[in-house]
Amino acid sequence: RIRHYKWDVKYEYKSPDCVKKLAITINGRSPGPTILAQQGDTIIVELTNSLGMENLAIHWHGIRQIGTPWSDGTEGVTQCPILPGDTFSYRFVVDRPGTYMYHAHYGMQRQAGLYGSIRVSVPDGVSEPFAYDYDRSIILNDWYHKSTYEQAAGLSSDPFVWVGEPQSLLIQGKGRFNCSKLTTLNLEPGVCNATNPECSPYTLTVVPGKTYRLRLTSITALSALSFQIEGHNMTVVEADGHYVEPFTVKNIFIYSGETYSILVKAEQDPSRNYWMTTSVVSRNSTTPPGLAHFNYYPNHPQRSPPTDPPAGPLWDAVEPRLAQSLAIKARQGYIYPPPATSDRIIVFLNTQNKIDGYTRWSVNNVSFTLPETPYLIALKESRGNAQHLFDQKPPPEGYNFTSYDIYSVANNTNATKSDSIYRLKFNTTVDIILQNANTLTNNNSETHPWHLHGHDFWVLGYGEGKFDINSDPARYNLVDPIMKNTVPVHRYGWTALRFVADNPGAWAFHCHIESHLYMGMGVVFEEGIEKVGKLPSQNMGCGITKGFWKP
Numbered sequence: 001r002i003r004h005y006k007w008d009v010k011y012e013y014k015s016p017d018c019v020k021k022l023a024i025t026i027n028g029r030s031p032g033p034t035i036l037a038q039q040g041d042t043i044i045v046e047l048t049n050s051l052g053m054e055n056l057a058i059h060w061h062g063i064r065q066i067g068t069p070w071s072d073g074t075e076g077v078t079q080c081p082i083l084p085g086d087t088f089s090y091r092f093v094v095d096r097p098g099t100y101m102y103h104a105h106y107g108m109q110r111q112a113g114l115y116g117s118i119r120v121s122v123p124d125g126v127s128e129p130f131a132y133d134y135d136r137s138i139i140l141n142d143w144y145h146k147s148t149y150e151q152a153a154g155l156s157s158d159p160f161v162w163v164g165e166p167q168s169l170l171i172q173g174k175g176r177f178n179c180s181k182l183t184t185l186n187l188e189p190g191v192c193n194a195t196n197p198e199c200s201p202y203t204l205t206v207v208p209g210k211t212y213r214l215r216l217t218s219i220t221a222l223s224a225l226s227f228q229i230e231g232h233n234m235t236v237v238e239a240d241g242h243y244v245e246p247f248t249v250k251n252i253f254i255y256s257g258e259t260y261s262i263l264v265k266a267e268q269d270p271s272r273n274y275w276m277t278t279s280v281v282s283r284n285s286t287t288p289p290g291l292a293h294f295n296y297y298p299n300h301p302q303r304s305p306p307t308d309p310p311a312g313p314l315w316d317a318v319e320p321r322l323a324q325s326l327a328i329k330a331r332q333g334y335i336y337p338p339p340a341t342s343d344r345i346i347v348f349l350n351t352q353n354k355i356d357g358y359t360r361w362s363v364n365n366v367s368f369t370l371p372e373t374p375y376l377i378a379l380k381e382s383r384g385n386a387q388h389l390f391d392q393k394p395p396p397e398g399y400n401f402t403s404y405d406i407y408s409v410a411n412n413t414n415a416t417k418s419d420s421i422y423r424l425k426f427n428t429t430v431d432i433i434l435q436n437a438n439t440l441t442n443n444n445s446e447t448h449p450w451h452l453h454g455h456d457f458w459v460l461g462y463g464e465g466k467f468d469i470n471s472d473p474a475r476y477n478l479v480d481p482i483m484k485n486t487v488p489v490h491r492y493g494w495t496a497l498r499f500v501a502d503n504p505g506a507w508a509f510h511c512h513i514e515s516h517l518y519m520g521m522g523v524v525f526e527e528g529i530e531k532v533g534k535l536p537s538q539n540m541g542c543g544i545t546k547g548f549w550k551p
């Protein structure tokens, strides 16, 4: 079946947390429309850029784009940006059931509000390994009052201006900023309006006794989150489109770019409402929790619960977060075991660096920059000129394991910027070890959610401290590891992944924190480029392809 959408993308004033701000909308909405599809459907999104003065690209996060690498929507990697006024047609197949998302992948545009849910159901006649009565999508997000322009300019300035903590957390696009705190930012009357219906709390109405599948998606710019429903347990059943061996928790940790399905039964006292809350973990954040109503029918949806919202977990407790990461296993009966060995092991040391006075993030001391010609085009359509279009020197496969101290501020004066890429032999098995380290601040290491385009990977293991190639692989879970497309690397820890390079194209792999990617925290993989079909001409028009057009 073909599902055809026509989307118009523009800036509009919105008040998602009661504070009026320019937000990017799709057909007037942020979050944008939910894509509802069935496994095997073809999705066509005809996207018109009505932003007026800004380019655009949309990434379909979690969709592998098998056979359509040009529809991945990653500006600079798989396509030229969509220019103001232009219409671009994304076409791809949703080949697996599960919970996914879409969002802007141009500059730091995602955090201006361009995002939404993708929900792919199983084909008719196929049943899922768990039961529920109702299915709902909930997107968690953080929200800044400053514009993307101010933030991006600060990040690429010397002296560096950090974006800081977000002002609000949004649950399904709604939050609530305390207007009395809006003193210095903007004093125009009407800028903060606590009675604006746009920022009335999100409510999920439940029928007593019924079970709800909540598809949680985090699309935060910065924050790692905990999500909890007062007085209710939740059973985790899906992660990034893969069934999880069920486990029950009181709160779930979710990192930017991840999705989870949880089952919640409405089995508490039905005479009242309950809080759903989300709060920041892993950063000592000033951002207040986001609040929503878990509304037992027939109570009024906007009636506040009689209790105080439950406090989330302590922001700096790493143990429970690591424990959740370790608890996520593939569901019995749905295990796709990884190949027993790999052909190549690449270690990615994550560091914060100063390069020419600018604050950057690096992988193995190389900070990523995008080339003028997107890689897919450079590799496919450069007519023999690819070597001039990006740095051909292969980027490093690891770091100096013996001498590098991950617990100290690095003296990485040798760090560089580069647009070189990792070229993977087609159909080989690749292991990636994400190694965390200290930032430029003493005694500080941050959590980074890494997202891979075009593939799912097996999560083989997590550990604390420095990964040891001689002993740690013995701890890998090769029996029932979950497959995901986004995974956290915890502070001062490592995360080991395995994937098969079987999807012809050029694929980004990066930290899903918007500012960190902007500051260079990513890499690109190429595999099987010779198997990629002819690129649609709509992907071109920048870099070397500018010269292809003849009147």
Ligand SMILES: O=C1O[C@H]([C@@H](O)CO)C(O)=C1O
Residues within 6 Å of the ligand: 162, 352, 439, 440, 441, 446, 515, 516
């Ligand atoms: O990239 C970042 O920069 C700041 C800080 O390290 C320097 O101000 C921060 O918290 C980040 O995550």
